[in-house]
Amino acid sequence: METSPSLTNTKVLDLLEEAYKKRINDLKTSIQLAEEALQISKELEDMACIGKSLSQLSLFHMIIGDFDLSINMAKEAIEIFEQTGDDKGIADAKYTIAGALYKTDNYNLGLTYLVDCLKTYQKLDDFHNQARVEKSMGTVYEFFGDEESAIKIYRASIESGKKADDLNLQSNAFNPLSGIYLNQGKIKEALELIEKSIAYKKESNDVRGLAFALYGRGKVYTVTREFEKAEADFLEAEKIHREMGEKLGLAMCYHKRGALYIKMNRLDEAEEMLVEALQYSNKNRIILIKFRANLLLHEIAKKRGNYELALKYLQQYIDEKESVINDRTAKVIESYDVINEMHRLEQDARVQKEKADLIEKKKIELDSFFYRISHDLKGPITSLMSLNYVAKLEVKDETALRFLDDYEKQANRLNTILDGLLNLTKMSFNEDSKQEIDFEKIIYDCISSYKFLANYDQVEFKIDVDPSIKFEAEWALINTVMQNLIENGIKYARTEDNQPFISISVKQKTDKILIDATDNGIGMDQETVEKIFTMFFRVNRKIEGTGLGLHILKRAIERLNGEVEVKSELGKGTTFSISLPK
Incomplete structure (x- = not known):
């Protein structure tokens, strides 16, 4: 049958x-x-x-x-x-x-x-x-x-x-919430919540979830310096993760056990654990654990007096974290529309009609956040740079001077990023102050300001500005546009096999001002062209930069109610075509 x-x-x-x-x-x-x-x-x-x-x-x-x-x-x-x-x-x-x-x-x-x-x-x-x-x-x-x-x-x-x-579903959220409370110094609340999670996991026989809860309690015990209890929880969590095949959980345990052993001054075991965390994270693309492990390995090398190795791990940490933070920062910005969408799900039909206002508010809040943070950090960064200058006058040891040079390089890079963010946010907060624009003067002033760039002496500048143009706008915005066009043209010039040039023309067509900036530099493929206005995106990481310039240029053009189009070919050059309404 x-x-x-x-x-x-x-x-x-x-x-x-x-x-x-x-x-x-x-x-x-x-x-x-x-x-x-x-x-x-x-x-x-x-x-x-x-x-x-x-x-x-x-x-x-x-x-x-x-x-x-x-x-x-x-x-x-x-x-x-x-x-x-x-x-x-x-x-x-x-x-x-x-x-x-x-x-x-x-x-x-x-x-x-x-x-x-x-x-x-x-x-x-x-x-x-x-x-x-x-x-x-x-x-x-x-x-x-x-x-x-x-x-x-x-x-x-x-x-x-x-x-x-469902107790499991509730306790799944208890685990990370306990971790946040711990970060905020609310140790009692963190311990109570993670103990509740462990009880729920045992009651429902959620073995895999129990491993994450034990890991969470191990973090609390580490902070309260109950080291033996912490180690027992991490080891039990590791055992479960290994049996269940949970790769992310296992990497998290390796990292936290390494951190625990540093606190216990068991440096050999800590190093072994963190090297394993690093290798495991590389293999499984778990990037957050990867750069955190490098930072702890740097700490171990420093404790042992091995400053060369400490510098190596610190540089790896800086490079990897910079990549992660830049990507994450850009992705946070890209995700604001997505986050707004989630918030809108919680609203009724009346609030749906206010969509545009909500999005604009989020943009203003984001600009305000960047402005406050950048402004507050400028003072300390300037002080650090000054202290570094004084230290280099006093220090004679070559190894120490090399460390100070690396320190100076990173401090200068951070200062440049902060300057870019301040310029970006000022566009949102400065009030309009229009004046008649002398394009030719702005262009030549910008060219003169970049004499310090490596390729400057080899680049030919071709400037063609219609003298009859009458145009009023915010001078700072026009200057920002020209500065970034010229700086990029110089930095990305091809000097080895041709005569590099930058050609800038400014013309008037009925009710528009048309700006064309063309170079014969390294150029870009179409995939790269589509990303160049993203904050912190860099076309070529071998060329020094912050990835802010073209994002700022785009924001300035938007503030002027204009449009920009980019055409480029790899190995042949790039043209920016900008249209500004009069």
Whole structure:
């Protein structure tokens, strides 16, 4: 007697349900059950069941850190769900992709996927999955350094978990929330919350979640200097993560155990642990643990008096953190529209109509934040640079002088970035003060100001300004545009195989001013052209810069209500075409 398709479909769904339940304590069995469900679904040629099986398999592979395989399976599942019209299925697969992205280094795109998921789950009143997504969003906020928003979304996750009547979901948010309280010096609250999480995890037999809770308690014990208890928690968490195949959790434990051993003055064990954390993070693209391990290795080398090695680790930390922070800063800015979208989900129809005002407010808040931070940091940075100058007059040791030179280089770079941010934010806060613009004078003044650049003497300048132009605007904005066009043209000139030139023309056409700046420099491919106005993006890391210049240029043109177009070809040169309304 043949088994009916409906009975077989039921078997597939039962297998998947059992696989999902077992994910908290037996991932190997979860994967086996989901693979069995997929095989049956393919034999039946049941697309809906194939999609569900692929989606669950992708989730399990994401949990154990097989990120590429997980993303590929999730995308295949989404294609099927789109054909079958399964919105919840699409959201489930997108949640998995988001997890794979933010657990490595693509927080911005991960957040985008999470917001899409949240929309769907809210429409369906699916509190179980709302709690999962909100907890993940809190993690991304923490990566961005936004603890206030992280706390808010973790609390929302706890409330969703209560509505779903699921202790695991609630305790999933307890763990990171305890960590934030610990960072804020609220040790008692942190310990109470993490103990509550451990109790919930044991009650629900969530072995994998218990490992993260034990890790959280180990951090509290480290701060309270109960070192033996901390070590026991980290070791137990490591054991579980290793058995469950949880790569991110394992890397976190390696790093924290290394930090613990430094506090215990067990430097050999600390070094061994942190080297393992570094190697493991390199292998699995866990970038945050990678640069943090370098900082602790620098601390160990310094304690041992090995200043050459300390400098090496410190430089690696600076380079990697600079890359992460620049990327994260740019991604925070890119993500503001996404974050606004999440906030709008919580608003009623009346507030929806105020969308434009909310976005503008966020932009103003962001500008205000950068202005305050940049302004407050200028004084200390200037003092540090002055102290470094005095130190170099007194110090004669060559090794020490080399350290001071490296220190000076980083301090100058930070000062340049702060200057750029201040110039950027001044555009938003300065009041209009229009005056008649003498383009020719501004251009030649800007050219003269860059005589110190390496390529300056080799570049030919071709200037063509229509003398009949009558144009009023904010002088500072026009000067900013010209400065950045000229500086980039000089810095990115090709001097080895041609006569480099920068050609600037300013013409008037009916009601517009047209500015064209052309060079025959190194040029860019189309993919690079699309990124050049992003804050902190640098075309060529071998050429010194902050990645702020073209972003500032774009903001200045927007302030002038103008438009800019860029055409470039790699190895041949670049043309900026700017149109300003009169």
